[in-house]
Amino acid sequence: MKLGLWLAGGEMRAHPWRALSALAAIAIGVALGLAVQLINTSAVTEFAQAVRAASGQADLEIRGPRGGFDESVFARVVADPDIAVASPVVEVDALVLGDAPAAPGKTRTLKVLGIDPFRAGQVAPALIGAPAAGDGADLLADDTIFLSPAAQSWLELAPGATLTLQVGLERVALRVAGSLPGARPRQRLATMDIGAAQWRLARLGSLSRIELRLAAGASREGVTQRLAAWLPAGVFVSPPEAGDIRAANLSRAYRVNLNVLALVALFTGAFLVFSTQALSVVRRRGEFALLRTLGWPARALVRQIVAEGAAIGVVGSVIGAGLGIAAAQAAVALFGGDLGGGYFAGVAPALLLDPAAICGFVALGTLAAAAGSLAPALEVARAAPAQAIRSGAEAALFGSGSALRRLWPGLALIALGAVLTRLPPLHGLPVAGYLAIACWLVGGIALVPGLAGHAFAVVARRVSPRMHPLAFLSTQRLAAAPGQAGIALAGVVASFALMVAMAIMVGSFRDSVDRWLGRVLAAPLYFRVPLGGNSTFVAPAEVAAIAAHPALEHVEWLRIQQFDLDPARPPVTLMARTLDLNNPGERIPLTGDALARAQIPADTLPVWVSEAMVDLYGWSPGSRQTLPLGGRAIAVTVAGVWRDFARQHGTVTLNLDDYQRLSGDRGITDAALWPRAGTTAAALTEALQRDVPATRHLEFGEPGAIRELSLRIFDRSFAVTYLLELVAIAIGLAGIGATFSAQALARAREFGMLRHLGITRAELLRLLALEAAGLTLFGIVAGGVLGLAIALVLVRVVNPQSFHWNMDLAVPWGLLGVVTALLVFAGISTALLATRQATGAGPLRAVREDW
């Protein structure tokens, strides 16, 4: 134990910067992973708690489509003898007008709950407002609203002030009558009387949900079964916990993806520990050989080296955990809980310090560092002490006989990865896909030493010693010590492969989205109701006025609603639109052949579904399904599948006429407009806003601008991804620096001898630059091939299984070319910086020590 501490302490004192760089890499990896985890956990928890707060102490909850369900359901529910209290709720995400600052994620919507104060008091008392003026009549007034403290602070509205909401295209003014003292500290919420809400928020005759408290002794399962038997189609009864699951499911794939990406930095850090430890054992081979000779068993040596790595891991992980918590705290304070995916826009969580996550990441960092030390430890343990103590034995370590040069472990991992790519998702997550990537990455890196040996040997044979003596010397060295080259390359190959994979995946995604936008944006002009809520729509009178406008040649309408097919899953989008039933592919980007109109059974309606519907609900082409519409179960036939990059939880498209006929809903949310010949899109916008004043509350956009905005949002969504990738690359480059720096020391005598033989400093630098360039280029080629393979897994397996998006592979050659050039330059510069001692007096002294 004491000897181990002496050895580790001596190594640390002798080369503190190398140990510190490995420690920093682990710290960064843990910090990133933990920060992402904490932010996501906090956001999901806040989101779920807000959902729970709204349902209070309910035993069950009846929930329907976002557009609501018929309020007659309520009368039948209260008649059930097992139900003690039924509290009806109208829930509207209302667009706030005025000067309210945009919340994180730029949303300006406020959740407004219409409640029956007498009933809600028995289920969710936190929703009952406290009238500021002490006038209880305000709770039932039709022009009052109660704001939670967080909402008052966000909107800068005190009791007595007026809150203006947009409903349809009209403005609705409500008086802030008081506060919601029982609301959660950061919860932005408003409540008002349910009757007032139905009237003022255009929800007459409909409810969003009913919270239920059961009578003493009533069975939850029994009531659930009884209600489910008669509830209208699309209306479900479920325990309130289902809301938590739904909240978590909404963003689960995105969060898991982000966590995996954050772990990449830790993964690369483990390779840096591997490089550091591997080069440390090369340098200390004499010390270890001496200890073996003096009677230290090989096992103790392995323990010592792994313990040194684990010590780096523990310290790095603890520092990383501190940094991660600080980063998460700062991120939540600055950006709220949303990391770019848009799932938690508007959620302003308090940071939740999850001890399990913190301990888990510290353990993971320690494990990664210990694992990074294992291969070097085993390598040095298998070296014969008598040989290791001799000069020149460093070439034998990680040399031709090294376990690192064996090809079969790498090939086996790659084969295993190939098998894993064929497996289906596990609980909706591409677990096998992620494992396949890990197998290919580790397997690919395991093949690097062996392949590098062969590649450099081929190059070395082709380099003429007469013409290029320096190149000859450098390629001979690279060919003779591929194990050491592999050590130097591990970090670069890992980080470059992941960068290439991400660049190709994101590039493919962006390219596909761009082409998709070009396909779906067929009209010269579009309008939509303001985003962010479900209180806005274009009413039939305005629809008629717009359609009759003389500057308009043609208009196609769209109504977007959401409904549930499974209460535990996020809602499905219903897209009703004007369609040419003989040629739906003209407007919908179908992915394959669609059923012709004649092939649709007469007793069903045709619908066209997104790829997610096929994956999540099994709505395959030609299948007969049931669509809840207007409280009825409508038989539909899936006529085709289309690509929807805008929604990942499933979209069902049907003809607008069918939708309006069956639902009675005549509201419109979007439209595509074709102006008459000679009228520009801008002129049409101006004319509509002049002649139909309500349209001034609509957002007009031309395809170019919509496309640009969409791609900007796309890029913003991937900003965190780019940041995490940059960190991985920086750690990879630090690996090159650490490797060359360590090699400069290990090779001091070699450099010194070459200087004695007459090699100038400049020539020595060229020699090192050639080696660095050779190594970096090989790393880039190996990383590039590996990255392309991983990109295929991301594009063909992970993305479809996570987000149900299929895309075409597109390689961003230009970007990769620039990054490659920068990386070669950075690799050479880092190597030269790290080996600057080699050109100084050190090597001369190293040889002169023998004089």
Add this chain to the structure above:
Amino acid sequence: MLELDRIAKTPPGGHTLFADLSLTLAGGEYVAIMGESGVGKSTLLNLVAGLDHPDAGEIRVGGRRISGLADEAAARLRREKLGFIFQAFHVLPHLTLEQNVRVPLLLLRRDDPARAAAMLEAVGLGRRLHAYPRELSGGELQRVAMARALVHRPALLLADEPTGNLDPETAGVVLALLREEIKQNGATAIIVTHSAHAAASADRVLELTRGGLAPRTP
């Protein structure tokens, strides 16, 4: 061939090693320098090799002043005129014996595999041209170093304790070989050693003391 003219040297933070040291060696002369540890033998070799600079005085190799040369110029002069043999051999582990011996020729852009093979043949390793250093014993490695030191026919050979890591029997073989090769190649040679046996292989033996260089008396 080698002229040291009134050399003075005091290492930074150390005591004066040489105050007024002079030495002249003719072409083909083989000299051994002995002396106690710390007397400045290594410093003297460094100065002759242009790896260190004297505080005063001049050093000329083949009539060309090496003291005061810039690093690059000194490196080129070493490449052309000097050969080195180290106590710890210092052969490149990733090159074969033949490739190791060719290194000085490659640096001079006068590659000559036949000459390298002949040198290895001369030191008794002609059958192991393609072996790697890890396969050799210490005596064999020193013979490779000797072949490398002489392959480019240097005017001046500097050897530091060339038999320091060898057993007496191997040392005898190496010394005989060294003398034979030096004479055959016509090189001037300085061998620094603690071993009287090794020194005896030289034409004359000098003793380095605080007072300077003087012929060693038996």
